[in-house]
Amino acid sequence: MKIDHVHFYVEDAKAWRDWFVHHLGFQVVADSGIPSTFLQKEDCIPLEGRNDAHTCTQVVKSGPVYFLLSSALLPSSPVAEFLRQHPPGVADIAFCVENVEQVISLAQVHGAKVLQPVQQHEYGQKYIKCGKIAAWGSLSHTLIERGVGRDKGDEGDEGDEGAIFSSSSSSSSSSSSSSSSSSSSFAALDHIVLNVNAGDLERAVTWYQNILDFQPQQTFNIQTARSALYSRVMVSGNGEVQLPINEPASANSQIQEFLNVNRGPGIQHIALRTRNIVDAIAQFRATGLSLLPIPKNYYSQIRQRKGLPLSTDELDAIARQEILVDWKENTFFGSKNIIPVLLQIFTQPIFRQPTFFFEFIERRYQAQGFGEGNFRALFAAIENEQIKRGSLKDFG
Numbered sequence: 001m002k003i004d005h006v007h008f009y010v011e012d013a014k015a016w017r018d019w020f021v022h023h024l025g026f027q028v029v030a031d032s033g034i035p036s037t038f039l040q041k042e043d044c045i046p047l048e049g050r051n052d053a054h055t056c057t058q059v060v061k062s063g064p065v066y067f068l069l070s071s072a073l074l075p076s077s078p079v080a081e082f083l084r085q086h087p088p089g090v091a092d093i094a095f096c097v098e099n100v101e102q103v104i105s106l107a108q109v110h111g112a113k114v115l116q117p118v119q120q121h122e123y124g125q126k127y128i129k130c131g132k133i134a135a136w137g138s139l140s141h142t143l144i145e146r147g148v149g150r151d152k153g154d155e156g157d158e159g160d161e162g163a164i165f166s167s168s169s170s171s172s173s174s175s176s177s178s179s180s181s182s183s184s185s186f187a188a189l190d191h192i193v194l195n196v197n198a199g200d201l202e203r204a205v206t207w208y209q210n211i212l213d214f215q216p217q218q219t220f221n222i223q224t225a226r227s228a229l230y231s232r233v234m235v236s237g238n239g240e241v242q243l244p245i246n247e248p249a250s251a252n253s254q255i256q257e258f259l260n261v262n263r264g265p266g267i268q269h270i271a272l273r274t275r276n277i278v279d280a281i282a283q284f285r286a287t288g289l290s291l292l293p294i295p296k297n298y299y300s301q302i303r304q305r306k307g308l309p310l311s312t313d314e315l316d317a318i319a320r321q322e323i324l325v326d327w328k329e330n331t332f333f334g335s336k337n338i339i340p341v342l343l344q345i346f347t348q349p350i351f352r353q354p355t356f357f358f359e360f361i362e363r364r365y366q367a368q369g370f371g372e373g374n375f376r377a378l379f380a381a382i383e384n385e386q387i388k389r390g391s392l393k394d395f396g
Contacts, residue, residue, distance in 0.1 A: 001095050001096060001097055001098075001212070001213075001236040001237065001238055001240055001241055002095065002096045002240045002241065003093065003094070003095060003096075003189050003192070003240075003241055004066070004094040004095060004096045004142075004144050005059075005066040005067065005068055005094045006066075006067050006068070006090055006092070006093055006094070006189070006192070006270065007067075007068040007070065007090070007091050007092035007093075007094065007142075008067060008068065008069050008070070008088065008089065008090055008091065009070055009071075009078075009079045009082045009083060009088060009089065009090075009091040010069055010070070010071050010079075010088045010351075011071055011083065011088055012071050013056045013057060013058045013069040013070055013071040014056070014058060014071075016058070016069045016071075017058040017060055017069055019350075020060045020067065020069075021060065022287055023284065023287045023288070023289045024062065024272075024284065024287075024289070024358075025062060025185070025283070026060040026061060026062045026067070027060065027061055027062065028058070028059070028060055029059040029060065029061050029066070053073070053074065053076075054072065054073055054074040054076045054077035054078075054080075055070050055071070055072060055073060055077045055078065055079055056070065056071050056072075056073055057069065057070045058070075062185050062186045062272075063185035063186045063187060063188070064186075064187075064188060064189075065186045065188070065189050065272060070091075079091075082138060085138060085263060085264070086138060086262055086263055086264065086266065087261065087262060087263075087351055087352070087353040087355050087356075088351045088353075088356075089262065089266055089267060089351070089355055089356045090139065090192075090266065090267035090270070090356065091138065091139070091140065092132070092139070092140045092141065092142055093135075093139070093140075093141055093142075093192060093267075094141070094142035094143075094144055095141060095142070095143055095144065095212070095241070096144050096145070096146070097143050097144065097145055098145065099145060100118055100129045100130060100131055100143045100144065100145040101118055101129070103131075103143050103211075103212070104117075104118055104131045104133065104143065106210075106211060107133045107211045110207075110210045110211050112133045112134060112135075112207075112211050113133065113134040114131065114132070114133055114134075115132040115133060115134055115140055116130075116131050116132035116142075117131055118130070118131040119131070122147075125147075126146065126147045127146070127147040128144060128145070128146055128147075129144070129145040129146075130142060130143060130144045130145070131143050133211075135207075136194060136196060136204055136207065136265050137196075137264045137265035137266055138264065138266065139194070139265070139266060139267065141212070186272045186273060186274055187273045187274060187275050188272075188273040189270065189271070189272060189273070190242065190271040190272065190273040190359075190361050190363075191241075191242035191243065191244060191270075191271045192242075192243055192267060192269075192270050192271070193243075193244045193245075193246065193267065193268045193269050193270075193271075194243060194244070194245045194246070194265065194266070194267055194268070195245075195246045195247070195255050195258050195259060195262075195265055195266060195267075195268045196245060196246070196247050196265045197247065197248075197259060197264075197265060198247055198248050198249075198256070199247070200247060200265070201230055201231075201232060201245060201246075201247035204245050204247075205232050205234065205245060208234050208243065208245075209234075212236070213236065213237045214234040214235060214236055214237070214241075214243060215234065215235055215237065216232050216233070216234060216235075217233045217234065217235045217242075218231075218232070218233040219231070219232055219233075220232075220233075221249070223249070228248075228249035228250045228253060229246050229247065229248055229249050229250075229253050229254070229255045230246070230247050230249050231244055231245065231246045231247075232244070232245050233245075246268065255268075257354065258354070258355055261353050261354055261355055262353075262355045266355070266356075267356065268355070268356065268357070269346070269356060269357045269358060269359050270358055270359070271344075271358075271359035271360070271361045272358060272359070272360055272361070273360075273361050273362065273363065274360055274361070274362055275362065276362070277321075277323060277343045277345065277360055277361070277362035278317050278318060278321055278323065280360060281321040281323060281345055281360065282321060284360075285321070289347060290347060290348040291322065291345060291346065291347055291348065292345070292346040292347065292348055292357075293322060294322050294324065298324075299315070299319045302315070302325055303315070307327070307339065308327075309327050309338075309339035309341055310325065310341065318343065321345065322345065323343050323344065323345045324343065324344045324345060325341065325342070325343055326341070326342040326344075327339050327340065327341045327342065327367070328340070338365050339365070340363070340364060340365040340366055340367035340368070341364040341365065341367055342361070342362075342363060342364075342367045343361065343362040343363075343364065344359060344360070344361045344362075345359070345360050346358070346359050346360075347359075354389060
């Protein structure tokens with residue numbers, strides 16, 4: 001299993017296409033390569049730039065990462081219905097699977113609602129099968145199976161991921177200037193985080209276990225003097241997809257704030273993996289991207305922590321960009337006693353409401369999982385933003 005693409009429902013697809021190009025260096029996919037006869041009202045794979053009677057859809061890419069952006073042209077659009085219930089955000093996560101009929105059948109056995117039965121379309125020497133199931137809250141999962149003719153390149157091969165779209169792309173249809181380059185392309189979609197209501201965490205964990213064969217990997221219980229959350233990190237059977245699931249553990253938790261503003265469970269953030277996070281964040285800041293500030297004493301605490309695996313110059317460069325740093329003592333990479341390092345930074349919420357945001361992550365020396373130190377630092381940083389919004393009382 002892999003993540004094929006993520007589908008956002010937004011108020012203006014073209015404006016958000018331009019946002020991704022300008023701020024994050026994405027490219028506009030000029031042609032998805034799927035015949036329009038296959039793309040009817042309820043089909044699971046929209047065509048970039050094709051204006052149905054009710055919906056406009058755009059596609060953007062960076063390396064193997066593909067995002068679909070849809071907005072309503074008429075009140076009958078599924079996007080309009082979604083936005084009547086929720087703020088803009090992620091409506092669907094599409095997974096590549098080996099046998100879509102088998103996954104759909106298993107989902108039905110466990111009571112999942114099938115939103116779209118399996119379809120098949122052939123083009124050239126390849127074929128695509130796809131179906132769609134309802135997931136948690138208003139989220140859905142499109143399930144895609146491809147024929148054997150599809151290339152299976154490396155993770156960073158731009159022709160591998162998102163192959164329902166052609167590899168040709170163009171930013172000429174965007175009115176914003178593009179900062180895209182091979183150096184700023186993302187290496188992968190690292191993980192996606194789902195927030196669920198209080199008391200629903202274990203049910204959500206069981207749902208993803210039974211229906212999509214995810215398995216629990218890590219558990220977090222994060223508490224401060226102000227609020228708390230519980231989290232379980234789920235991983236697909238082949239280890240390719242990571243899905244942390246959060247629930248609030250206090251009435252004023254940032255997770256509860258998300259649930260209140262989002263009017264239900266949903267995707268809180270998506271993490272995009274970069275090969276050089278310091279350079280990438282410097283580029284993003286130059287475009288005016290708004291990033292989450294971290295507590296002022298963070299780096300003094302990092303410097304006092306035992307076993308710091310970074311040079312002074314490296315840490316200074318990381319500190320200038322306000323990037324979180326984490327590592328696990330006595331965990332080494334290979335035979336050279338190199339310690340894996342996890343580097344992370346987060347945007348402010350990208351929409352008007354304090355709901356969805358992006359994370360950028362670099363995993364040095366095959367750093368795995370999620371560091372509790374970074375998790376706690378993120379939690380504290382978001383609490384500070386809550387205090388600014390007036391949704392959390394400052395006891396300090």
